Amino acid sequence: MVEKKLKAKTAALISEFTALTEHLTPSTNVLDLACGTGHNGKWFLEHGCQVTFLDRDLSKLELQHVSDKAKLLEWDLETNNSPTLSANSYDVVVVFNYLHRPLFSQIIDAIKPGGLIIYETFTHQQASIGRPRNPNFLLTDAELKALFANWRCLHYSEGLLGESSNASYKAQIIAQKPL
Secondary structure, X not given: OOOOOOOOOOOHHHHOOHHHHHHOOOOOEEEEEOOOOXXXXXXXXXXXXXXXXXXXXXXXXXXXXXXXXXXXXXOOOOOOOXXXXXXXXXXXXXXXXXOOHHHHHHHHHHEEEEEEEEEEEEEHHHHHOOXXXXXXXXEOOOHHHHHOOOOEEEEEEEEEEOOHHHOEEEEEEEEEXXX
């Protein structure tokens, strides 16, 4: 029997936020941080952007072919001797289901003035219904919004997101860095 492999979809926060395409050009440089299978970064590749896929383990990355617009970085950003993200390098940084608070300053610095952060991850309420449960991997109330308080907020949501069978408590933000 052939095992079916579920295809990961682009996060709704990206695919359903129609105003996002107004910010994209062929020179848009995107970082898909903690990219996993790369499904979010692939959406940006399909829209003509340059995409850096970064994860501590790229073996789960599902790219049919590596285009000249894709850059692969296998870095563990949670170690003491890890590389740092270059300042003012990205027009868009995308982070989903990943939280390592010491990286926030690097993420903020890596985004060019006028660039976007697209971030979605679990809140502390998630522990009441499932994983993750470790508070190190869960945002506190309005934590994500506070981090980007001086940015122009294009979208913010916090609460129970998704279909009832697989809903999760998450916070999500799309915000533009001041010029």
